Amino acid sequence: MIRREFIASALAAIASASALGAVQAGARxxxxxxxxxxxxxxxxxxxxxxxxxxxxxxxxxxxxxxxxxxxxxxxxxxxxxxxxxxxxxxxxxxxxxxxxxxxxxxxxxxxxxxxxxxxxxxxxxxxxxxxxxxxxxxxxxxxxxxxxxxxxxxxxxxxxxxxxxxxxxxxxxxxxxxxxxxxxxxxxxxxxxxxxxxxxxxxxxxxxxxxxxxxxxxxxxxxxxxxxxxxxxxxxxxxxxxxxxxxxxxxxxxxxxxxxxxxxxxxxxxxxxxxxxxxxxxxxxxxxxxxxxxxxxxxxxxxxxxxxxxxxxxxxxxxxxxxxxxxxxxxxxxxxxxxxxxxxxxxxxxxxxxxxxxxxxxxxxxxxxxxxxxxxxxxxxxxxxAADRFLYWEYYDPEFRQALRWGKWKAVRLKRDGPLELYDLSRDPKESTNVAARHPDIVARMADGMAREHAASVEYPDPPKKT
Known part of the structure; x- marks a missing residue:
């Protein structure tokens, strides 16, 4: 899956570079x-x-x-x-x-x-x-x-x-x-x-x-x-x-x-x-x-x-x-x-x-x-x-929340370390049915994506881990 996404992204980059070349060739x-x-x-x-x-x-x-x-x-x-x-x-x-x-x-x-x-x-x-x-x-x-x-x-x-x-x-x-x-x-x-x-x-x-x-x-x-x-x-x-x-x-x-x-x-x-x-x-x-x-x-x-x-x-x-x-x-x-x-x-x-x-x-x-x-x-x-890619959001009011889109899938987490809700937007754009229990493999991938896309900052530090 990762290799396929990489190849698709590379092809898109080549196409973009080709279009860019037309701009650099002298067009206004x-x-x-x-x-x-x-x-x-x-x-x-x-x-x-x-x-x-x-x-x-x-x-x-x-x-x-x-x-x-x-x-x-x-x-x-x-x-x-x-x-x-x-x-x-x-x-x-x-x-x-x-x-x-x-x-x-x-x-x-x-x-x-x-x-x-x-x-x-x-x-x-x-x-x-x-x-x-x-x-x-x-x-x-x-x-x-x-x-x-x-x-x-x-x-x-x-x-x-x-x-x-x-x-x-x-x-x-x-x-x-x-x-x-x-x-x-x-x-x-x-x-x-x-x-x-x-x-x-x-x-x-x-x-x-x-x-x-x-x-x-x-x-x-x-x-x-x-x-x-x-x-x-x-x-x-x-x-x-x-x-x-x-x-x-x-x-x-x-x-x-x-x-x-x-x-x-x-x-x-x-x-x-x-x-x-x-x-x-x-x-x-x-x-x-x-x-x-x-x-x-x-x-x-x-x-x-x-x-x-x-x-x-x-x-x-x-x-x-x-x-x-x-x-x-x-x-x-x-x-x-x-x-x-x-x-x-x-x-x-x-x-x-x-x-x-x-x-x-x-x-x-x-x-x-x-x-x-x-x-x-x-x-x-x-x-x-388009190749499937992660679109990521996080927000802090009233508490830390995350959302991730990957292809037809949308995951939402409403509190830090809370469970992921999963929606199939191709069938359910209103996000009315949480299908997380039916797709543990997708949930795991989305959770991994959320963890990878989030980086703490000076303005938004992570709390200390509970022991």
Whole structure:
């Protein structure tokens, strides 16, 4: 089995190297855009089955590119998920594995209260996709949410490869939310007069879109890497208005607002697509779209009812913070006209650590250390089959948990040294029947994989063994 996986991986590497050679031979290196939604569930877009909220521009992305049906975020919450996306390391190896740290990191206050909590942050030893692409000659920009700084002033996007940044950082209360009184531009704090004193003049989703459009216009000569990290539809639920859902008399205000938040996000994506086309960059730009984890920002009854009303997790088990499919499976669309077949669908399992090696492959940049693989061979050939490999997650709230996918199998462990649950996703995507007792050989292999993929760190040390 191991030999077969090695041979398949080697063949994929050869195919990727061949494709890379074409880039190095003189073809224009593509611009790369990653659009990230926040707390949008697998089922929150029409192209993934949503029936109550229209997402014409996200659907437009899918019609023009490839839609992955078995794609995963880096974690079931935002900080570690974004760390996996940026560094290419899964949460068994990454610096940030939860929104809080057990040790290391820095202490700060949560929200407007006095509660102290410890947040992890990237360190100088960490390398992001933006650093690699910047060093390869790409202009790099982040518009929106970073969330990898914790309470460390030296862990901003500017320190980690983004030459331009407009958005918000963790310690600054005035920059949070959808109507911020201030934003960070590079390393400076800038006032937003329209939102001063609690006014609702400029909506964060719209500001991210406008900043992204400006970045594209100024760097259309390329190549560029743009990370448009929206905060929508993360709670609190607020929008300029109810948009096209104002007349839904049978909907609650929260339901109308949530749908309107996705509506304004979708409008922004449409503006980005239009700007790319108007600039003549359609065939020279690869666009990725995904969400950072499952739906339901906080596990409260009102938010649970809302997620269930829209079937935000697409009928899968679990929500944000869960290791089941509803917590980690995400929409994932990649569009590259002329290279990726329009309207194609892939069942290849992929996840956030794959983005870094894929981006570097597309850019013709040197291969970097990563827990992921380049998806380029699968993007250009929808019929290509992938060798089975381990996709791994761990998470620490409320206690140490693990999940592992290998081929059709998914294993979940809900506490340290606890029993493994095993699910056959090809027959049971809702993870409704634990088949561990029927497949002890698979359970043993999955347990071995979990042990191998996990490595303790300064921020997440292992407890002493009980004697």
């Amino acid at each position: 290196r593509p611009n790369i855009i990653f659009i990230l939604a926040d707390d949008m569930g697998y089922g929150d877009t029409a192209v993934y089955g949503q029936r109550r909220i229209a997402t014409p521009n996200i659907d437009r992305l899918a019609r023009g590119g490839m839609r992955f049906t078995q794609a995963y975020a880096g974690a079931p919450v935002c900080g570690p998920s974004r760390c996996a996306l940026m560094t290419g390391m899964h949460t068994g190896h990454a610096r940030i594995r939860d929104n809080t740290a057990i040790a290391g990191g820095k202490l700060g206050t949560k929200g407007k209260g006095k509660q102290l909590w410890r947040r992890p942050n990237l360190l100088p030893d960490d390398r992001t996709v933006a650093q690699y692409l910047r060093d390869a000659g790409y202009r790099t920009g982040l518009m929106g949410k970073w969330h990898l700084d914790g309470f460390e002033a030296e862990a901003t996007p500017i320190q980690f490869g983004f030459e331009e940044f407009k958005g918000w950082l963790t310690p600054l209360e005035t920059t949070h939310g959808y109507w911020p009184a201030q934003r960070v531009h590079g390393d400076k704090l800038v006032d937003i007069p329209e939102n001063a004193n609690g006014k609702h003049g400029r909506y964060d989703t719209d500001m991210i879109t406008l900043d992204a459009l400006d970045f594209i216009e100024r760097h259309k000569a390329g190549p560029f890497f743009l990370y448009a990290a929206y905060n929508s539809p993360h709670s609190p639920y607020t929008a300029p208005d109810f948009g096209p859902y104002a007349d839904r008399a049978d909907w609650s205000d929260d339901e109308k607002t949530y749908a309107a938040m996705i509506h304004y996000l979708d409008l922004g994506i449409g503006q980005l697509l239009d700007r790319i086309k108007a600039a003549g960059l359609d065939n020279d730009t690869v666009i990725f779209f995904a969400s950072d984890n499952g739906p339901r920002s906080e596990p409260t009854p009102p938010q649970t009812r809302l997620a269930d009303f829209f079937d935000s997790n697409g009928g899968l088990t679990g929500y944000k913070r869960d290791m089941y499919e509803g917590g980690v499976r995400t929409p994932w669309i990649v569009r590259w006209p002329g290279r990726i077949p329009a309207g194609s669908v892939s069942e290849v399992p992929v996840y956030f650590p794959d983005f870094l090696p894929t981006a570097l492959d597309l850019a013709g940049a040197p291969v970097a250390k990563s827990d992921g693989v380049s998806l380029r061979p699968f993007l250009v050939d929808p019929q290509r089959q």
